[in-house]
Amino acid sequence: MNGSLANAMRSDWFGPLLVTIIAVVIVGSFNPSFLSPLNIQVLLLAIAVNGLIAFSQMLIIAIGQMNLSVGAIGGLCAIVFAGMMDVWHVPAPLAALSALSIGVICGIINGVLIARTGISAFVITLATLSVYKGINLGITHAQPFYNIAESVKSVGQGAIFGVVPWLMLPTMAVGLVLWFMLNRQPIGRFILAVGGNQHAAELSGISIENTVVTAHALSGFLAALAGLLLVARLQMGQPTIGDDWLILSFAAPVIGGAILAGGHVSVPATLLGVVIVAIITQALVLFDIDPFLVQVVLGAMILAAVGANRFRESRLSRKLKRL
């Protein structure tokens, strides 16, 4: 029992889980309606979309890079999905498939440009962010697409047992697949190896170019999926979808113990990072924080969550050294 607990304490997800439990207890005790079924549903809806956004960035962090165009890809795919249904009356599954394909293509473009040119991912994705967002605005002229298929709307509004939104299912499935891929599949190990030490990975026979392109393609796919889920949730294709994703996409993996230099990420801890950010965001609304101070408090609380996790990790590593 002690051994299992010690193992759990050493894992990346233990700290974020502890912070999550403490946050739920504190917010729930001050405001009991926080734990009402409707509020849990609202919380899960936020987690469903934000989880995919965080996973999209997490994969790129795993290879030691960053993707500034996550939001632009998600936004572009969202308006393609909504626009195809609205303008061309394309059936929802076909529109979704097209939008997801565009997400993958955007990711591949990022990956190929980074791998072939040797220019840093920061610069390349900064440029493609502008390109993808520009295409979005060129298509929409900043006008939303409204005529979304009823099936998409019902998925966005539906909930299992009235509590768990349908939109949680793809996020949970993606989480499981990513965990399996990163821990049990060669491509997952390649991604972590390239992030950990690119030179050593290359000497081991891993194709850096293929790995980088694959990671970016998967990242593009996940950003596109997040965009699709958001269209279902909002019941419209807003051109501004994705504009606010950047901070969250980094905050959740970092809270989850990801190393920005690459080589180490955790799927469950990243998801818990998303949960923490969602709880903080909700708490600021429930406690009626002055709107002009919301950003300050949000930033401070994210820092506190990251700090708590880092404190736990450093104490643990000191303990292990003493042993």
Place this chain on the structure above:
Amino acid sequence: MSNYLRRVLAIGLLSAVGVGSASAAGDSKIALVPGGPHPYFAAWEQAGKDAAKDFGLAAADYKVPQKWELSQQNQLLESLLTQGYNGFLIFPGDPVGSVSTVDELVSNGAPVVGGAGCFKDPSSASFCLGTDTGNSAYIGTKELLKTLTGTKKRIAHFTGFLVDPNTQLRIDAVKKAAEEEGATVVQVIADIDAPEPAEEKINAYLAAHANDVDGIITSAWVPAVVASNAVRKIGDKRIKMVAIDHDEVVLKAIKDGFVNGTMLQNPYGQGYIGTFVLDKLRSGCTVKTDAPFKKNALTDKFIDSGTAYVAADKVDTYVDAMRDTTKKLFETFQATYLTCK
């Protein structure tokens, strides 16, 4: 707004004033530049096209910065100047921060009018043509409070970007109207003029506090849309709501009885009249020093482009309300505000 309605509006305006293109400068190339991408400004695009056609301008193009960032807007404006645009209708990215760029444009011979939002005085902008946002929020709150029958009258206010100079004016106006009617503004949720934060925060608020609030006033486009969907979702018609603008979601929610009404603004009129005036200024007209400008917190040269409350009984004819407002303003605009030789 459909193309047909836009044409009707434009033809109506032209016939109302009998304006030809005789005095228009054929080389006028006007840019209509919002602070960033936002559905409110979409009507500016058609308004610019209609005005260019009606007044014989070289162009009147809608140009959108990719993000709501002052630096991006400033770069776009400077770029447009070098591309030959010689008149600008601008929603300020920042009422103070944009002034130096406006001065630069005007010093290069391109007149500037503030559209939908104002520059902080002193600036080289000719005037500001926009919604009296404080008045609109004030009237909307009063309309909301008329529908509340209980004694407590607790209202929540959902509003837009904190960097938008209009947001504080709206917050103050809602508070003032509430105090006058003995109501309480129980919460202000701001900075939610984007879909994701609006969805998350409004739904979280209603999930926790639906029983603690009797009415909702929204004073920005996206919060109005999201709140309309939210009250429809919880299906509680006890909570009364007054929205803003004319998004399809809002209009449908009014028809279905989930939202009581909306405060219309006049983005088409701002774009159309703004373009017309910029051409006139280029043609040698000047702004009258004794024109009956209004004042607001930012400028002493403010012109109200009009606002109107539309409830379920008028929701199908809301375009008429916008047309009437624009027509009235346009009929007398030149005589009231300009001196032309």
